[in-house]
Amino acid sequence: MPVTTTRIGRGRTGAAFRVCEELPEPLLAPSGGTRGDGSPQTPAIHEARGQTTRRAWAPRRLTDLGAALAGLGTLLAATVAVASPWTAWTAWTAWTTRTTHAAPLTPYGVATGRAPRVVRAVAAENFYADVVRQLGGSHVTVVGIISNPSTDPHTYESSTADAEAVSAAGLVVRNGLGYDAFMQKLEAASPRAGRTTIDVGAALGYKTGDNPHLWYDPATMPRVAALVGAQLARLDPADKATFAANLRRFDASLTPWIRHVAALRARYRGAPVAVTEPVFGYAARAIGLTVATPLSFQLAVQEGNDPSPQDVQAEKNLLSGNRVKVFLYNQQAVEPLTVQLLALARARRIPIVGVYESMPPAKTYQTWMEAEIGALDRALGRGISTEKIA
Numbered sequence: 001m002p003v004t005t006t007r008i009g010r011g012r013t014g015a016a017f018r019v020c021e022e023l024p025e026p027l028l029a030p031s032g033g034t035r036g037d038g039s040p041q042t043p044a045i046h047e048a049r050g051q052t053t054r055r056a057w058a059p060r061r062l063t064d065l066g067a068a069l070a071g072l073g074t075l076l077a078a079t080v081a082v083a084s085p086w087t088a089w090t091a092w093t094a095w096t097t098r099t100t101h102a103a104p105l106t107p108y109g110v111a112t113g114r115a116p117r118v119v120r121a122v123a124a125e126n127f128y129a130d131v132v133r134q135l136g137g138s139h140v141t142v143v144g145i146i147s148n149p150s151t152d153p154h155t156y157e158s159s160t161a162d163a164e165a166v167s168a169a170g171l172v173v174r175n176g177l178g179y180d181a182f183m184q185k186l187e188a189a190s191p192r193a194g195r196t197t198i199d200v201g202a203a204l205g206y207k208t209g210d211n212p213h214l215w216y217d218p219a220t221m222p223r224v225a226a227l228v229g230a231q232l233a234r235l236d237p238a239d240k241a242t243f244a245a246n247l248r249r250f251d252a253s254l255t256p257w258i259r260h261v262a263a264l265r266a267r268y269r270g271a272p273v274a275v276t277e278p279v280f281g282y283a284a285r286a287i288g289l290t291v292a293t294p295l296s297f298q299l300a301v302q303e304g305n306d307p308s309p310q311d312v313q314a315e316k317n318l319l320s321g322n323r324v325k326v327f328l329y330n331q332q333a334v335e336p337l338t339v340q341l342l343a344l345a346r347a348r349r350i351p352i353v354g355v356y357e358s359m360p361p362a363k364t365y366q367t368w369m370e371a372e373i374g375a376l377d378r379a380l381g382r383g384i385s386t387e388k389i390a
């Protein structure tokens with residue numbers, strides 16, 4: 001389904017993080033035991049994939065989960081000490097149910113403190129999946145749903161396999177801003193107690209109608225990684241230190257790319273470029289490029305519509321008049337019009353750079369971003385075209 005973007009806004013990168021947590025009612029229920037802070041607890045029972053998973057008690061807020069469920073020993077001791085025989089029985093069956101059925105691949109970490117968990121995660125886009133993988137290492141299994149670099153993500157239709165992956169996940173990452181609306185449908189179709197969703201657009205303070213290609217902004221992924229790291233630590237507290245170390249490594253690994261962006265900004269700020277779509281928009285803004293293509297042209301192409309004849313003429317004039325330094329086009333959405341524009345750019349010896357919406361195979365998020373910035377550098381500095389980086 002095409003995204004219904006009507007304008008490109010500026011990202012409010014200074015906004016506070018927000019994580020959308022889908023809090024299940026049972027986790028919010030008052031309870032029979034007592035927590036460390038003196039507030040009451042109660043037994044809570046969840047149905048999961050036809051198998052009953054019993055939780056002996058539940059904290060009031062999900063954010064308390066990691067600390068509250070620090071160890072099974074503590075759990076049993078507290079339950080036996082203060083609660084009814086029924087509660088004690090529930091605690092016991094919780095232990096046995098988890099040990100025999102749910103561990104070690106319990107989708108979301110109700111930590112027993114006995115063994116490291118493997119958190120099941122799903123990201124709507126493969127670059128967010130890559131970040132989860134880099135943060136979680138062997139402590140996560142992660143599925144990236146949109147991952148084919150030869151198709152247009154804006155028209156992606158989800159499959160049964162996607163629905164199953166979402167159903168089993170304890171952590172979901174989606175871009176939001178209408179880019180991956182299918183995810184909300186999949187999540188709604190398989191509600192799960194305790195599943196946490198990071199909606200990147202909402203968490204970073206963007207609004208519907210903003211350019212959804214957030215991952216091209218150098219400010220985006222450090223913030224996403226911090227959110228992912230915090231959720232992994234909550235779901236698998238035993239490996240908190242590992243996630244923190246991986247987060248530091250991830251942030252450090254972005255430095256060459258961020259420096260390259262800054263270097264291009266110093267050299268080429270204000271340079272006019274033509275594009276087919278807004279996909280590279282945040283990177284262009286970070287470098288300070290002047291995107292000369294009419295916004296209405298970009299949005300029409302992005303949405304799979306025909307741009308107006310005036311817009312098409314304006315775009316062609318940019319190329320035929322050699323008024324731009326580079327022509328950037330979306331490799332994943334090549335229409336007959338794109339083919340015409342590419343021919344025009346070649347005829348005028350305007351360097352061409354192909355950019356991608358999805359992370360190409362054999363790339364990481366970092367190497368992908370660096371490959372595109374490197375291609376742009378060669379185009380601006382030496383007039384060299386790089387139509388494919390994969």
Ligand SMILES: [Zn+2]
Nearest residue numbers: 154213279357
């Ligand atoms: Zn796009």
